[in-house]
Amino acid sequence: xxxxxxxxxxxYGQFRALFGVDIAxxxxxxxxxxxxxxxxxxxxxxxxxGIIRNEPAMVLHxxxxxxxxxxxxxxxxxxxxxxEGRRLFPSLSVEENLLIGGQARKGxxxxxxxxxxxxxxxxxxxxxxxxxxxSGGQQQMVAIGRALMSNPELLLCxxxxxxxxxxxxxxxxxxxPKVRAGxxxxxxxxxDIGKALAVADRVYCMxxxxxxxxxxxxxxxxxxxxxxxxxxxx
Amino acid sequence: MIWVxxxxxxxxxxxxYALFAAGLSLVFGIMRLVNLAHGDLIVFAAYLVxxxxxxxxxxxxxxxxxxxxxxxxxxxxxxxxxxxxVLGKDILPPLLVTFGLSVALQNGLLxxxxxxxxxxxxxxxxxxxxxxxxxxxxxxxxxxxxxxxIVIVALNALFYHTALGxxxxxxxxxxVTAGLMGIEPKRVxxxxxxxxxxxxxxxALYLGMRANFDPSIGPARLIYAFEAVIxxxxxxxxxxxxxxxxxxxAQTFGAAVNPEWQILAGHIAFLAVMLLxxxxxxxxxxD
Numbered sequence: 083x084x085x086x087x088x089x090x091x092x093x094y095g096q097f098r099a100l101f102g103v104d105i106a107x108x109x110x111x112x113x114x115x116x117x118x119x120x121x122x123x124x125x126x127x128x129x130x131x132g133i134i135r136n137e138p139a140m141v142l143h144x145x146x147x148x149x150x151x152x153x154x155x156x157x158x159x160x161x162x163x164x165x166e167g168r169r170l171f172p173s174l175s176v177e178e179n180l181l182i183g184g185q186a187r188k189g190x191x192x193x194x195x196x197x198x199x200x201x202x203x204x205x206x207x208x209x210x211x212x213x214x215x216x217s218g219g220q221q222q223m224v225a226i227g228r229a230l231m232s233n234p235e236l237l238l239c240x241x242x243x244x245x246x247x248x249x250x251x252x253x254x255x256x257x258x259p260k261v262r263a264g265x266x267x268x269x270x271x272x273x274d275i276g277k278a279l280a281v282a283d284r285v286y287c288m289x290x291x292x293x294x295x296x297x298x299x300x301x302x303x304x305x306x307x308x309x310x311x312x313x314x315x316x
Numbered sequence: 317m318i319w320v321x322x323x324x325x326x327x328x329x330x331x332x333y334a335l336f337a338a339g340l341s342l343v344f345g346i347m348r349l350v351n352l353a354h355g356d357l358i359v360f361a362a363y364l365v366x367x368x369x370x371x372x373x374x375x376x377x378x379x380x381x382x383x384x385x386x387x388x389x390x391x392x393x394x395x396x397x398x399x400x401x402v403l404g405k406d407i408l409p410p411l412l413v414t415f416g417l418s419v420a421l422q423n424g425l426l427x428x429x430x431x432x433x434x435x436x437x438x439x440x441x442x443x444x445x446x447x448x449x450x451x452x453x454x455x456x457x458x459x460x461x462x463x464x465x466i467v468i469v470a471l472n473a474l475f476y477h478t479a480l481g482x483x484x485x486x487x488x489x490x491x492v493t494a495g496l497m498g499i500e501p502k503r504v505x506x507x508x509x510x511x512x513x514x515x516x517x518x519x520a521l522y523l524g525m526r527a528n529f530d531p532s533i534g535p536a537r538l539i540y541a542f543e544a545v546i547x548x549x550x551x552x553x554x555x556x557x558x559x560x561x562x563x564x565x566a567q568t569f570g571a572a573v574n575p576e577w578q579i580l581a582g583h584i585a586f587l588a589v590m591l592l593x594x595x596x597x598x599x600x601x602x603d
Contacts, residue, residue, distance in 0.1 A: 133492055153495030162496070169493040173485040182482050186498025232498070 083142070084109050084267055085130065085161065085236055090140040090149075092122075092129050099125040101291045107236060112258070112268045114282035114299075116275050118311060121288040123271045124166050127240045131163045132156045158187045162234035166241045166271075168225040170213035177209040179224050184231030191233030192264045198227035201257055219250030226257065236267045243274050255281060275307060289313055321451045322572045323565060328453060330544075330564030331461030332526065334557040335519035336537050337544035338467050339512035345551030346488045346508045347403060352414040355538030356421040357513065361387050361520035362529050363429055366436050376436050380521040384514045391513030395506040403505070418534065425531035436524035460522045464560070467515055468553050474511070475553070484508060488551075543586040549596030558597055562589065 085107045092100040100122045107113050117123050128134045130141055131153055138147035143159055157163075162183070170179050180198055199206040202223040208216060213224055222242055229237055239258075243251040251274075258268060258281055272278040278285060279299040287295035287310035295302070295310035340354045351357075361383060368379025398417075402409040444455040475481040483504050487494040491501040523529060523537070540563060547562055548555025563582040570581020589597065 131496060133495070152500070153492070154498045154500045157496055157498040165493060165496060169490060171486045171489040171493070173489050174482060178482050178485075181479075182486050182497050182499075185479050185482065228497070 083107070084111075084144065086142045087126070087130065088140055088142065090126070090129055090136060092125050092134050092136060094125075099291055100129065103288070103291070103293055105286055105293065107267055107269055109235070110262065110265065110267055111284065112262060112270070112282050114278035114285045115269060115271045115288060116273070116278045116285060116307075116311065117288035118273065120290075122291040123288055124240055125291075126288070127163060127166075127238050127269075127271060130156075130238065131161065154186065157232065160187070160189055160232070160235035161238065162229035162232050162236070163238040164222075164225045164229045164240060164242055166244070168218075168221045170221055170224055170228075172212065172214045174213055175209065176205055176211050176213050176216065176224055179213045180205075180209075180227050180231055183228035184233075187232040187234075189233035189235070191266070193230040193233045195231070198230060201230075201260060202227060217250075219246050219254065222246065222250075222254055223257075226254070226261075230261065230264075230266070233264075234266055236269065237261060239268065239270045241271055241273065243272065243277060251277065275311070287311055318572070319569075322568050324451045324453060325457070326565030326568035327561050328457035328461045328564070329568060330557070330561030331457070331464035332519075332522055332560070333540045333544045333563050334464040334560030335460065335467060335515070335522060336541035337548075337556045337560055338464070338471060338553065339515040339519070340538075340541045341545045341548070341551065341553055341556040342471060342515070343508055343512045344545065345553075346484050347505050348407070348488075349399065349403060349410050350407075350414070350542075351399075351512075352411060352538065353417040353421055353534075354414075354516070354541060355536065356418045356425075356534030357387075357516050358520045358523060358537050359529055359531060359534045360421055360425060361513070361517045362436065362524035363425060363434075365517070365521055365524055366434055369436055376438055376521060376525060379436075380517055383520075384517045387513035387517045388510040391509040391511075391516075392506045395509040396502065399509065400502045400505060418538075422531050422534060429531060431530055431532070433528040433530045434524075435528050436521070438525040442525070456522070456526055460526070463518055463522065464557060467518060468557050471511075471515070471553050480507065540582070543582070546596055547586060547589045549598035552596070552598040555596060555598035562586075 083106050087103055087105050090100055090103040103126055115123050129136050132151050133153055136149035138150045141149035148156055180195060204220055205223055205227060242254055255277060261268060270278060270281060282299055285297055285299055286293050287307060295306060336358060340351060343349055343351055364383040365376060365379045368374045368382055369376055398413060399410060402413050441455055445452050446455060475484060483499050487499060487501045487504045494501055543563055544559035545556050547559030562585055566585030567578045567582040571578035
């Protein structure tokens with residue numbers, strides 16, 4: 083299995099954010115993680131990418147325990163993240179933001195500067211601009227492109243539609259099939275259930291730090307989701 | 317035309333202060349660390365060059381070339397072994413640690429080299445001068461100034477046109493996200509301090525060839541460096557050169573009026589800039 087978490091727990095000081103989360107992602111898959119604010123989705127992403135350190139065996143990459151490894155090492159193993167809030171580097175231009183994504187690791191795959199510009203043509207025009215001078219949607223494109231530059235095995239997308247206009251969200255989600263076609267597995271963390279179900283092979287729903295539902299999008303009803311999302315029958 | 321001469325001498329003196337300051341500016345720009353031992357590290361490097369000259373019989377330039385990688389290694393180890401452990405949200409621990417380092421360095425140098433004033437012999441260059449028509453300039457001050465320009469051009473090129481420079485800027489912006497890019501902030505910081513120590517060695521070479529030094533003079537050099545960095549705007553390298561020149565010019569004009577006013581005039585220029593432009597002449601957009 084490309085990536086698994088086993089009984090993953092995480093805390094912020096006294097506050098327990100995750101209570102034994104198990105998820106799995108295999109090569110080429112697209113997995114969605116949905117849940118309300120505070121369900122623990124972002125904490126899960128931060129635990130996988132080493133921003134929050136855990137017990138080694140709580141996160142496995144090809145069976146190897148990586149739960150206690152630092153972010154830089156996890157990235158070099160081929161797990162890239164589009165962080166919540168995009169987090170572009172303000173001192174770097176658009177092109178430099180992209181280049182830095184592929185600086186520490188250049189995996190095998192189709193992604194390079196030109197391929198990212200073909201995926202998001204507007205970025206080619208804006209390449210000399212400061213990353214933070216762009217619109218929210220364009221910044222999100224830079225953040226996705228930056229993560230792709232290392233040709234990752236797995237791309238983690240944390241709330242990539244948050245705060246964006248529907249037409250912009252559509253453009254950004256239209257890029258995900260092309261990412262999969264390049265051989266990269268994807269995890270999308272979403273509050274927008276419709277978007278998540280449309281792209282995912284499998285969906286995990288989280289509530290209060292626990293996984294409350296695992297299913298194929300075709301197999302779940304609105305009632306199932308409602309119950310898993312809010313903890314009550316519809 | 318005496319004032320033209322004073323102005324030129326001041327600008328050239330500013331080159332020396334910019335050299336003192338460039339390493340400090342680099343480190344502050346990347347990791348928001350104020351290294352209070354910076355002046356003492358310059359003095360340490362000056363003794364290192366002096367040892368190359370007196371013990372091995374090398375020319376000062378060759379001795380400095382040999383001292384550079386040693387100082388780079390010292391900076392790297394200092395960052396990995398000590399400074400990385402205290403860098404964090406609280407700015408006080410690194411200040412205390414570098415202050416302690418300053419005291420330890422001064423006393424270590426005193427023990428090793430005594431309190432006697434020393435000078436790096438520069439041979440014929442010491443008194444050489446160039447007649448430029450309106451003014452006559454010393455070759456040594458001119459070399460110092462040219463070196464300062466070269467150092468700042470080189471640091472800017474490194475900062476803005478290399479992968480390492482991108483990593484420097486990204487880490488300075490957001491160390492957590494830099495980690496997600498596969499960049500290890502602690503290694504980036506170690507590189508930065510190593511490079512700062514190479515610049516310190518260049519500063520030490522000119523300090524030692526132009527004037528006498530002893531183990532106690534580090535903190536005074538730190539003050540000039542600090543003022544140059546702050547006048548220029550924290551983290552701006554060209555600003556640091558401008559800051560050095562402003563202090564240098566103020567000092568030579570102060571000295572022209574009354575020799576006792578040299579040091580005072582530099583500090584007054586610093587305070588005047590702070591009154592008019594509290595964030596320095598070329599502040600960074602995001603701070």
